[in-house]
Each structure stands twice: as structure tokens, then as C-alpha cells.
Amino acid sequence: MVKIIAHRGYSGLYPENTMLAFKEAAKFPIEGIELDVHLTKDQEVVIIHDETIDRTSNGSGYVKEMTLTELRQYNYYANFKETQVNSARDIQIPTLREFFEWMKPLTIKVNIELKTNIFRYEGINEKVLALIKEFDLEDRVLISSFNHHSVRDFVRLAGDSKIEYGFLTASGQLNPGKYCKEHGVGHYHPAFVTLDPEDIAECHGHGVQINTYTVNETEHIQMMIDAGVERIITNYVERALDLI
Secondary structure, eight states: OOEEEEETTTTTTSOTTSHHHHHHHTTSOOSEEEEEEEEOTTOOEEEOSSSBSTTTSSSOSBGGGSOHHHHTTSOOOTTSOGGGOOOTGGGSOOBHHHHHHHHTTSOOEEEEEEOOSSOOOTTHHHHHHHHHHHTTOGGGEEEEESOHHHHHHHHHHHOSOSOEEEEEESSOOSSHHHHHHHTTOOEEEEBGGGOOHHHHHHHHHTTOEEEEBOOOSHHHHHHHHHHTOSEEEESOHHHHHTTO
């Protein structure tokens, strides 16, 4: 059966990449949560999608040019009204450590996307790996990125580990299964609009699983279920669950 991953938490109904969105997603029988990480000026691993806070907060500026304390001067309601959320703490920018502290006693998994396709963030792989090991979560983590060099570096850094890996692509990949397999990566993460039956067959022929994003409309969710992908990454958790 296809599994559901909450994209940036339950981001269709709650501010993305906040503890509120994560907690709301975890109320449903999903397999896991997808989130994005950057490094702050003081080297904290924080959860946010963009390189800047402009779109998702009432502040502006690059994440890498602010400390965690500075980033927490702002709220992260994104395009939601303040009255739609119920905890000021839960709409702060979270750290990966805080997410792991919350996640640890649960059974959900997490897909951590390394946002290194614009800024490389020297040392981010080491910091993320150290946190994964500190919380003993290696068997519940999948590392992905559009920067395939970052994923390959993480594979080498982690060595013999239960951590899983995925290559993200927005435009497709020639022979994706073969490509992933050659680099020790077990998951292919394509934009659903780029996925075709040949890709699916080729990936499965190489033992590579397909986790496709960001699938929000009912007809597209059903299309991906029928196509035989392993996981659907969606902003609308309940909508997807209703179809499986």
C-alpha cells in the first residue's frame, strides 16, 4: 500500500515547517513527515524551506545571516492568519533538535531535505548526522536533496548506517533507477508531473523506491496510487489518506 508523507507537515492547513504543522500531521496514520533544513549564522540546524524568511514570516533576510535568537524575533504564520493557530511557541522557527525531541517517542519517520542547492552550508551534513545519532534515529530517517553531491557526501560520511537516501529532481532523470543505485541511494523523489511508466518500471527493476511530490489534488493523488509509487508527499494529509 502506498504510504503518505506530510510535506512540511500538514502544510495545507497549518503554517509550513512549524511544530504546529508537524503535530497536526502526526494525528493521522501517516508514515512520516518531510521537512527542510538550513544553517543559521550561529550554526544551528533550523527547519525552514526558503533561504530567506521573507515568504513564511513577518521578517526578512537570509537564514544564514541571522542567529537563532534573531530568527525567533519573528512569527512564522506564512499565509495563515494569527487566529488560525493556537500556540505562539509552535509557530516559531524550530530547530532540528527540537523536532527530534518531539519525534523520538513517536513511531513516525522523517524525510530531511538538505537545502544545499543554493548555499552549500559547510558542515551541515556533519551536524545533521550528529543529531540523528544522538537521538538514535538512524532507522527512521531518509536524507534527500536536489543537490545530489550533498546526498552522496552524506552517504560517505554516515558509512554503514540504517539511514536511507533519496535524490530529488524537478525535471526528471535519465534512467533514474540505475542512477540512484550507482550512488547507493534507494529512493527517487521526482515531481509527480515528470513521472512516467517507464521511469517507474526502471526504478523498480533496480530496487529503487519512488516517493513523488507534491501531490495535492484528488485526481493526481489517485493517479500516483494507480501508477504504483511507494510514497506520496502531500500538503493535504487527510485527502490523501481517504484514497488509500
